[in-house]
Amino acid sequence: MKTLNNTxxxxxxxxxxxxxxxxxxxxxxxxxxxxxxxxxxxMRQISVNICISVGMTLxxxxxxIDLSVGSVLALCxxxxxxxxxxxxxxxxxxxxxxxxxxxxxxxxxxxxxxLGFFNGWVITKFKVPPFVATLAMLTIARGLTMLFxxxxxxxxxxxxxxFIGTGWFWGMPIPVWISLIxxxxxxxxxxxxxxxxxxxxxxxxxxxxKLSGINIKKVKITVYVIAGVLAAVGGIxxxxxxxSAQPNAGMSFELDSIAAVVIGGTSLSGGRGAILGTVLxxxxxxxxxxxxxxxxxSPFWQQVVKGFVILLAVIxxxxxxxxx
Amino acid sequence: MLKAVGITKRFxxxxxxxxxxxxxxxxxxxxxIGENGAGKSTLMKILSGxxxxxEGQILYKDKEVKFANTKAAQENGIVIIxxxxxxxxxxxxxxxxxxxxxxxxxxxxxxxKQMRLKTEALLKKLKLNVKADDKIADLxxxxxQVVEIAKALLYxxxxxxxxxxxxxxxxxxxEVLFKIIEQLRLEGKAIVYISHKLDELFKIADNFVxxxxxxxxxxxxxxxxxxxxLIQKMVGREIHKLERSxxxxxxxxxxTVQNLSLKHPYSKGKMLLHDINLELNKGEIVGIFGLMGAxxxxxxxxxxxxxNGRASGNISVDGKPCNIKxxxxxxxxxxxxxxxxxxHDGLVLGLDIRTNMTLPILNKxxxxxxxxxxxxxKNVEKYIKELxxxxxxxxxxxxxxxxxxxxxxxxxxxxxxxxxxxxxDEPTRGIDIHAKTEIYKLIKQLAATGIGILMVxxxxxxxxxxxxxxxxxxxxxxxxxIKIENATEDNILKAAIxxxxx
Numbered sequence: 001m002k003t004l005n006n007t008x009x010x011x012x013x014x015x016x017x018x019x020x021x022x023x024x025x026x027x028x029x030x031x032x033x034x035x036x037x038x039x040x041x042x043m044r045q046i047s048v049n050i051c052i053s054v055g056m057t058l059x060x061x062x063x064x065i066d067l068s069v070g071s072v073l074a075l076c077x078x079x080x081x082x083x084x085x086x087x088x089x090x091x092x093x094x095x096x097x098x099x100x101x102x103x104x105x106x107x108x109x110x111x112x113x114x115l116g117f118f119n120g121w122v123i124t125k126f127k128v129p130p131f132v133a134t135l136a137m138l139t140i141a142r143g144l145t146m147l148f149x150x151x152x153x154x155x156x157x158x159x160x161x162x163f164i165g166t167g168w169f170w171g172m173p174i175p176v177w178i179s180l181i182x183x184x185x186x187x188x189x190x191x192x193x194x195x196x197x198x199x200x201x202x203x204x205x206x207x208x209x210k211l212s213g214i215n216i217k218k219v220k221i222t223v224y225v226i227a228g229v230l231a232a233v234g235g236i237x238x239x240x241x242x243x244s245a246q247p248n249a250g251m252s253f254e255l256d257s258i259a260a261v262v263i264g265g266t267s268l269s270g271g272r273g274a275i276l277g278t279v280l281x282x283x284x285x286x287x288x289x290x291x292x293x294x295x296x297x298s299p300f301w302q303q304v305v306k307g308f309v310i311l312l313a314v315i316x317x318x319x320x321x322x323x324x
Numbered sequence: 325m326l327k328a329v330g331i332t333k334r335f336x337x338x339x340x341x342x343x344x345x346x347x348x349x350x351x352x353x354x355x356x357i358g359e360n361g362a363g364k365s366t367l368m369k370i371l372s373g374x375x376x377x378x379e380g381q382i383l384y385k386d387k388e389v390k391f392a393n394t395k396a397a398q399e400n401g402i403v404i405i406x407x408x409x410x411x412x413x414x415x416x417x418x419x420x421x422x423x424x425x426x427x428x429x430x431x432x433x434x435x436x437k438q439m440r441l442k443t444e445a446l447l448k449k450l451k452l453n454v455k456a457d458d459k460i461a462d463l464x465x466x467x468x469q470v471v472e473i474a475k476a477l478l479y480x481x482x483x484x485x486x487x488x489x490x491x492x493x494x495x496x497x498x499e500v501l502f503k504i505i506e507q508l509r510l511e512g513k514a515i516v517y518i519s520h521k522l523d524e525l526f527k528i529a530d531n532f533v534x535x536x537x538x539x540x541x542x543x544x545x546x547x548x549x550x551x552x553x554l555i556q557k558m559v560g561r562e563i564h565k566l567e568r569s570x571x572x573x574x575x576x577x578x579x580t581v582q583n584l585s586l587k588h589p590y591s592k593g594k595m596l597l598h599d600i601n602l603e604l605n606k607g608e609i610v611g612i613f614g615l616m617g618a619x620x621x622x623x624x625x626x627x628x629x630x631x632n633g634r635a636s637g638n639i640s641v642d643g644k645p646c647n648i649k650x651x652x653x654x655x656x657x658x659x660x661x662x663x664x665x666x667x668h669d670g671l672v673l674g675l676d677i678r679t680n681m682t683l684p685i686l687n688k689x690x691x692x693x694x695x696x697x698x699x700x701x702k703n704v705e706k707y708i709k710e711l712x713x714x715x716x717x718x719x720x721x722x723x724x725x726x727x728x729x730x731x732x733x734x735x736x737x738x739x740x741x742x743x744x745x746x747x748x749d750e751p752t753r754g755i756d757i758h759a760k761t762e763i764y765k766l767i768k769q770l771a772a773t774g775i776g777i778l779m780v781x782x783x784x785x786x787x788x789x790x791x792x793x794x795x796x797x798x799x800x801x802x803x804x805x806i807k808i809e810n811a812t813e814d815n816i817l818k819a820a821i822x823x824x825x826x
Contacts, residue, residue, distance in 0.1 A: 192694050194686035201683055204672035211630075211669055212683040212737070213655040271674050 116228020
């Protein structure tokens with residue numbers, strides 16, 4: 001396979017080896033690990049993180065960051081669930097506008113896109129650092145979620161909706177299908193299109209990109225919109241699987257997705273990295289979580305282990321880029 | 325004072341220094357001369373303690389030394405002043421000078437009084453007219469450089485190595501620097517001066533060491549060698565002096581700029597460019613000369629749509645008036661800008677040659693959401709061949725190439741947009757002599773195909789060798805428009821200094 005450049009292909013191999021070793025060790029330690037059931041289980045669990053991490057990768061490649069994905073995910077899930085269940089009440093006539101399944105999902109995606117647009121607009125228009133702009137959005141979207149749900153879960157959303165998170169199609173869980181489609185589109189976007197090139201160029205050298213006639217603002221806003229929509233996709237999947245929109249859904253999801261991006265070899269300073277690396281990063285985190293559960297490791301220890309894995313990934317990355 | 329015998333340094337696959345020997349004497353300025361890649365920086369890194377794994381001996385005051393790190397070298401009296409200044413912009417002059425070696429009282433608190441006294445003494449000695457409490461960020465680049473020297477003097481350094489000290493400072497500041505060097509020489513310090521600018525070396529240096537391909541080719545006294553001989557030693561072959569253009573061009577304007585003015589971004593009422601009018605003919609090379617701050621870069625950037633909102637005036641390309649508000653507009657109107665700083669503005673160093681070259685034309689290469697990679701490769705390979713870009717392939721990272729080849733990539737990138745006008749800002753800065761002549765040839769070839777060329781340069785020989793006509797700028801205005809046959813270093817410089825002396 002031809003890659004965007006030589007260094008990316010080398011970086012891609014590293015997480016792959018790590019994943020392989022992890023699987024070998026886990027299958028030796030637990031006889032439940034290497035089963036078909038468990039494999040589907042892991043893949044279904046990571047599909048949400050894959051979706052938001054793909055969006056995160058695009059942002060990180062432009063040397064930005066999005067801390068708001070978890071809150072955006074919660075708000076979009078809640079909006080979809082709320083519209084599906086209650087519609088929009090119209091007080092004057094004491095009636096409500098109902099939403100079909102598709103309409104509610106679309107509304108959730110649009111909300112995600114709008115929140116992403118807002119992030120991108122604040123960052124490009126007012127030159128607010130992405131860290132700060134999306135930190136603000138983190139609490140704004142969480143607050144809106146609380147307002148929208150009044151702090152209570154919205155549950156009982158119907159079998160049809162639940163199918164998205166729990167159903168199977170052609171022998172594969174629906175969430176896995178969704179994440180697969182997201183990966184393919186993002187792969188195409190980053191390796192075959194001009195906006196993909198622009199994303200790498202902006203992260204690598206914004207001034208040079210600007211002097212080449214690239215509309216930096218447009219590209220950046222696009223990237224944040226994509227990330228917002230993907231967070232909404234994740235929100236809809238989470239809500240569907242639980243058959244309930246939780247007001248505190250998606251808490252600290254931004255950390256797992258940044259972890260996936262970093263473990264996948266994408267440089268936090270931008271311009272260097274790849275979608276497939278992030279996918280591997282997300283799988284590594286998922287397998288690690290699953291393995292620790294199978295081995296009956298306390299959830300508290302799981303967090304500690306995950307933290308060290310992230311550190312290890314970054315340290316190896318630093319050591320390698322120095323060697324270059 | 326400092327003597328090197330048979331220094332050899334290997335990097336994986338490369339012999340960077342090959343049996344290099346020389347001597348730096350106290351009270352003398354020694355020039356280290358060589359093309360890019362000749363081994364100058366490797367040598368300096370060995371002397372200043374960055375590298376320890378080399379063969380050969382370094383004798384300092386007749387004793388063999390090997391420094392464990394730069395700090396050890398500094399403490400022994402050998403300091404290097406790098407091309408890029410190592411100052412913290414938000415700290416004061418005094419804080420920078422004492423950074424990492426602050427003086428303390430018996431209570432282990434900072435002894436500000438002592439440090440201030442020492443700083444003031446240093447500033448006085450160097451005749452630097454700033455206060456100890458001024459922030460570095462508020463100083464001019466030339467002043468910052470003197471602060472670096474002050475830092476070096478604090479160590480009681482005996483060997484002071486200066487790497488391209490004049491690359492970022494103005495002519496006036498160069499004079500100040502030279503006076504300081506003169507003073508240090510009288511105090512018996514050994515000064516090592518690395519520069520591309522041979523004219524400077526003839527002014528300031530007593531001795532020279534020529535490096536070529538990692539070998540010390542020759543050393544001796546400056547007074548026993550002339551300019552051309554020195555160049556020949558650096559390059560290892562005769563360089564033909566570039567002949568001036570004798571072309572006769574038709575009056576056929578491709579770019580017309582009328583009443584271009586540019587406001588200062590911060591200070592109200594101040595103008596960076598006043599009422600600039602210029603005309604560039606088809607196939608003509610117009611050299612733009614001026615001192616630092618004359619507004620040359622600003623002129624090119626304003627034409628290229630980078631100062632929208634602050635710039636005003638009319639621009640026509642090929643007879644058609646155009647409204648250029650963004651870089652995209654400029655590209656659509658067939659303008660191209662090769663910026664001054666390849667590494668920061670021209671290239672994405674972490675991406676490959678192909679990606680860099682096609683950034684401005686991806687619009688044309690993408691169809692139905694897919695970049696036509698066959699077409700792209702064809703385009704890129706054509707220019708790699710035509711411009712003789714030395715690279716194993718178009719997938720090589722731009723950052724891995726030499727300066728001359730990087731510059732060619734930037735030029736190729738713009739040729740792909742099929743421009744009518746190419747603006748070049750200091751096209752040969754930091755490029756070695758051989759690559760320079762190649763770039764000159766290339767510029768002339770491009771002009772011969774009918775492209776109009778505006779070339780900003782602060783090197784007079786370059787301006788005289790390449791241009792058909794010379795525009796001189798001073799304080800944001802054009803002060804002279806000289807045909808090449810009438811141009812002399814004298815009349816150009818006079819116009820550049822302009823009102824400063826009047």
